[in-house]
Amino acid sequence: MASLHLRDVRKTYDGGTEAVRGCSLEIADGEFLVLVGPSGCGKSTLLRMIAGLEEITSGTISIGDRVVNAVPPKDRDIAMVFQNYALYPHKTARANMEFALKLRGVDKIERDRRVAEAARLLGIETLLDRKPGRMSGGQQQRVALGRALVREPAAFLFDEPLSNLDAKLRHQTRSELKELHRRVATTSIYVTHDQEEAMTLGDRIVVMKDGVVQQVGPPLEVYRRPANRFVATFIGAPAMNLLDGTVAQDGRTVELEGGARVALDSPQTPGRGVTVGIRPQHLQLSADDGIATTVRVCEPLGDETDVMLDGPGGTSLTARMRLDAIPAVGDSMPISPRAGSVHLFDAETGLRV
Ligand SMILES: Nc1ncnc2c1ncn2[C@@H]1O[C@H](COP(=O)(O)OP(=O)(O)OP(=O)(O)O)[C@@H](O)[C@H]1O
Numbered sequence: 001m002a003s004l005h006l007r008d009v010r011k012t013y014d015g016g017t018e019a020v021r022g023c024s025l026e027i028a029d030g031e032f033l034v035l036v037g038p039s040g041c042g043k044s045t046l047l048r049m050i051a052g053l054e055e056i057t058s059g060t061i062s063i064g065d066r067v068v069n070a071v072p073p074k075d076r077d078i079a080m081v082f083q084n085y086a087l088y089p090h091k092t093a094r095a096n097m098e099f100a101l102k103l104r105g106v107d108k109i110e111r112d113r114r115v116a117e118a119a120r121l122l123g124i125e126t127l128l129d130r131k132p133g134r135m136s137g138g139q140q141q142r143v144a145l146g147r148a149l150v151r152e153p154a155a156f157l158f159d160e161p162l163s164n165l166d167a168k169l170r171h172q173t174r175s176e177l178k179e180l181h182r183r184v185a186t187t188s189i190y191v192t193h194d195q196e197e198a199m200t201l202g203d204r205i206v207v208m209k210d211g212v213v214q215q216v217g218p219p220l221e222v223y224r225r226p227a228n229r230f231v232a233t234f235i236g237a238p239a240m241n242l243l244d245g246t247v248a249q250d251g252r253t254v255e256l257e258g259g260a261r262v263a264l265d266s267p268q269t270p271g272r273g274v275t276v277g278i279r280p281q282h283l284q285l286s287a288d289d290g291i292a293t294t295v296r297v298c299e300p301l302g303d304e305t306d307v308m309l310d311g312p313g314g315t316s317l318t319a320r321m322r323l324d325a326i327p328a329v330g331d332s333m334p335i336s337p338r339a340g341s342v343h344l345f346d347a348e349t350g351l352r353v
């Protein structure tokens with residue numbers, strides 16, 4: 001096992017796309033780090049640079065104490081798991097799993113031991129003599145995980161390994177992956193564009209946008225204290241509501257565009273332009289002094305209901321609430337944030353205030 005260190009790593013593709021713009025990260029030995037961000041933000045590029053599959057334009061990547069910039073992929077002691085499994089179709093699960101070990105000259109007794117151990121961990125003992133074509137997507141992905149596992153690498157790299165699975169299987173495999181990591185505790189970097197997957201799997205998450213790291217931290221810390229407007233809306237579902245306004249003369253409220261007011265938890269400079277952030281889960285029905293809205297759409301989820309609301313000044317808000325009765329479209333609904341739940345961002349920089 002090993003720690004990983006990235007120092008100011010950059011990637012500019014031929015043609016000029018700056019896919020990764022100066023990324024520095026420390027990944028502790030045994031940590032499960034998740035890279036999350038929208039499509040095209042540079043997640044796969046970063047992962048492939050760590051694996052050695054993509055040349056880095058500048059910066060340093062170290063595995064343990066060793067700088068690996070010039071080390072070929074096969075000598076980096078890293079195992080990568082891809083979205084499309086990438087199994088050899090004509091080989092059985094066992095043959096797929098032990099192939100890399102054979103190449104390395106690992107003897108048969110040791111190969112059998114490792115395959116048996118991985119198969120047991122993944123619950124695929126009965127699949128070992130089957131070829132990929134006769135397995136479900138979930139089973140193939142398990143074999144792909146097994147193939148990575150038997151190598152007993154210093155680190156695992158996962159690039160959206162669950163995204164070809166249907167929702168239920170994805171959820172189940174996600175839990176199994178977490179359990180697997182708890183047992184083997186191999187340093188892992190996991191790429192996904194799914195914020196929920198990131199939140200549930202990561203010891204820490206790295207939120208990326210346009211090749212730039214936006215925030216690094218434990219999932220709940222990122223959720224509770226998003227560093228900027230982008231992270232605020234990207235992490236958490238439904239997305240956080242953002243409302244522009246100005247800090248009032250008393251310094252204790254924000255006057256929203258459209259006239260409504262929102263109380264602040266701590267005093268701010270009067271006149272400052274801000275964006276107020278409120279999670280849908282933190283909006284509640286309020287007395288008349290709340291934000292005046294009307295119901296546009298209701299989506300009952302069972303215990304809770306997502307209510308899409310038209311707010312002041314043409315704004316649009318989402319509230320997730322426990323309601324006794326589903327409101328009708330066009331109903332007026334004054335709402336306000338729960339005490340202590342308001343996030344504040346600078347109007348110009350978008351950074352957390
Ligand atoms: N081989 C390549 N040559 C040129 N540009 C590339 C290449 N691979 C990726 N890019 C560009 O680099 C940027 C980052 O791509 P990357 O695949 O790393 O994104 P990603 O975050 O993994 O996205 P996704 O979630 O869609 O997989 C994108 O703008 C992409 O078009």
Ligand SMILES: [Mg+2]
Nearest residue numbers: 043044045159
């Ligand atoms: Mg990708």
